[in-house]
Amino acid sequence: MKDRTPVPAPHPARDVTEHVGYRLKRTSAALRNAMDRALREHGLTVPQYSCLELLDERPGLSNAGLARGTFVTRQSANVVLRGLRDAGLITRPSAAEHGRALPVHLTPAGRERLHAARGAVYAIEKRMIAGVPAERLTALLADLDAMAEALDD
Numbered sequence: 001m002k003d004r005t006p007v008p009a010p011h012p013a014r015d016v017t018e019h020v021g022y023r024l025k026r027t028s029a030a031l032r033n034a035m036d037r038a039l040r041e042h043g044l045t046v047p048q049y050s051c052l053e054l055l056d057e058r059p060g061l062s063n064a065g066l067a068r069g070t071f072v073t074r075q076s077a078n079v080v081l082r083g084l085r086d087a088g089l090i091t092r093p094s095a096a097e098h099g100r101a102l103p104v105h106l107t108p109a110g111r112e113r114l115h116a117a118r119g120a121v122y123a124i125e126k127r128m129i130a131g132v133p134a135e136r137l138t139a140l141l142a143d144l145d146a147m148a149e150a151l152d153d
Contacts, residue, residue: 020147024147027128030128031124031128032046034124034127034128035049035121035124038117038120038121038123038124039117039120039121041120042113042116042117042120043087043113044113044117045080045083047070047072047076047077047080048080048083048084048089049114049117049121050069050070051066051070051077051080051081051084051090051104052084052089052090052106052110052113052114052117053114053118054066054069054070055090055104055105055106055110056106056111056114059103059105059106060103060104060105061103061104062101062102062103062104063077063078063081063101063102063104064077064101066080066081066104081104084110087109088107088109088110089106089107089109089110089113090104090105090106090107090110091104091105091107092104092105
């Protein structure tokens with residue numbers, strides 16, 4: 001039998017529900033569920049919406065860039081892009097002009113769908129942050145960034 005010396009907790013907590021990771025996961029799951037419901041009404045998934053948002057800000061991103069920006073694998077990004085292309089929301093050349101990257105762009109229908117869905121997503125974010133005092137929001141965002149950077153390799 002191996003030694004079962006207790007592992008010290010990273011901070012005082014009565015149980016697992018008081019750990020930062022648990023709270024982040026709970027918040028992430030609640031956000032994802034709310035977005036899934038809202039985006040379904042617009043015929044989009046969360047990864048599809050995320051791709052549309054990124055392409056609106058940075059037209060011409062490649063599959064790899066979209067995968068990084070939406071936190072999915074390149075293979076998953078390909079599936080997402082195929083669905084968006086089939087729905088007429090993006091254009092993507094069949095062959096690369098330079099190198100291997102295939103730049104992706106929104107179509108007018110893609111911009112229209114994004115605009116409609118964005119209102120629903122922003123309403124969710126507004127609901128989510130309503131419980132955070134406005135004077136603490138900037139610090140919360142900085143803290144979340146610091147936590148992510150602490151874990152980046």
